[in-house]
Amino acid sequence: MNTIMMVGSVIGFAPALFLIWHSLRKYSYPYVEGSLFEDRRVFFMLAVGMVLGSLIFVFELTLYPLFISNTEFYFVMFILIYVLAFPLLEDLAKFIILNFKGYRGRFDSTFYGISLGAGFSATWIIGRIVIDFNQPGAVVTGIDWIGVIFMSIATCLIHVSVGAIIGSSTGQNLGMRGIPLAVIPHIIFNLLMFPWFASEMIWYSLIIALPLAAYIYWGVYTKTIPECLPKEVQKEVRRETRRRTYK
Numbered sequence: 001m002n003t004i005m006m007v008g009s010v011i012g013f014a015p016a017l018f019l020i021w022h023s024l025r026k027y028s029y030p031y032v033e034g035s036l037f038e039d040r041r042v043f044f045m046l047a048v049g050m051v052l053g054s055l056i057f058v059f060e061l062t063l064y065p066l067f068i069s070n071t072e073f074y075f076v077m078f079i080l081i082y083v084l085a086f087p088l089l090e091d092l093a094k095f096i097i098l099n100f101k102g103y104r105g106r107f108d109s110t111f112y113g114i115s116l117g118a119g120f121s122a123t124w125i126i127g128r129i130v131i132d133f134n135q136p137g138a139v140v141t142g143i144d145w146i147g148v149i150f151m152s153i154a155t156c157l158i159h160v161s162v163g164a165i166i167g168s169s170t171g172q173n174l175g176m177r178g179i180p181l182a183v184i185p186h187i188i189f190n191l192l193m194f195p196w197f198a199s200e201m202i203w204y205s206l207i208i209a210l211p212l213a214a215y216i217y218w219g220v221y222t223k224t225i226p227e228c229l230p231k232e233v234q235k236e237v238r239r240e241t242r243r244r245t246y247k
Contacts, residue, residue: 009126012121012126013126016121036229037108054123088183103171107229107230110225111167117161125151125155147203162186165220172228193209
């Protein structure tokens with residue numbers, strides 16, 4: 001394993017594992033008796049997300065020449081493929097997995113959606129780093145590494161949020177009605193990547209995309225996750241959170 005692969009793995013997995021911990025920490029002991037989710041399913045969905053992210057990344061990689069090359073950038077194809085088709089493909093894949101029989105109608109499917117999105121993001125980012133930084137003649141600077149670190153955080157935030165939204169809709173048996181809530185913010189996020197592809201200036205994209213992804217995740221963390229719980233469990237979590245905050 002070369003240095004780029006090793007460092008890329010850390011950059012890909014660090015935000016993913018942190019967001020799983022941050023998102024789920026209030027829904028296990030000591031905030032509640034026992035746990036509101038199954039650890040086995042969380043790790044299983046993380047692994048599924050890793051495989052899914054790898055497969056979809058390889059497939060999407062074959063489509064990049066349709067909207068970008070070494071000398072040309074095709075804006076219309078970028079909109080059709082990267083902005084519209086990629087989010088639909090990625091989110092429908094998450095939807096299919098989270099709508100297996102064992103996850104429909106369960107409030108804890110929201111937690112498994114978070115893990116699925118985190119795994120997807122981790123391997124997608126690793127693939128992006130390995131491909132981009134191993135290009136012939138590529139000179140990788142410290143600024144490049146800092147850029148992909150922030151890109152990894154933003155990507156993980158959006159995929160974890162999408163996973164949670166789809167998982168929540170699965171838990172409520174909403175079927176395809178939950179898809180627009182997940183796909184629309186994902187499409188907006190991908191659209192904000194335009195400066196990165198058009199001018200290779202990742203910072204122009206991240207100035208808006210990272211705060212947007214953080215805002216979407218905050219909405220998921222404060223609204224989507226708590227509201228998926230049964231009412232009595234919501235009260236218990238809020239009570240214990242206040243107690244530990246003001247202790």
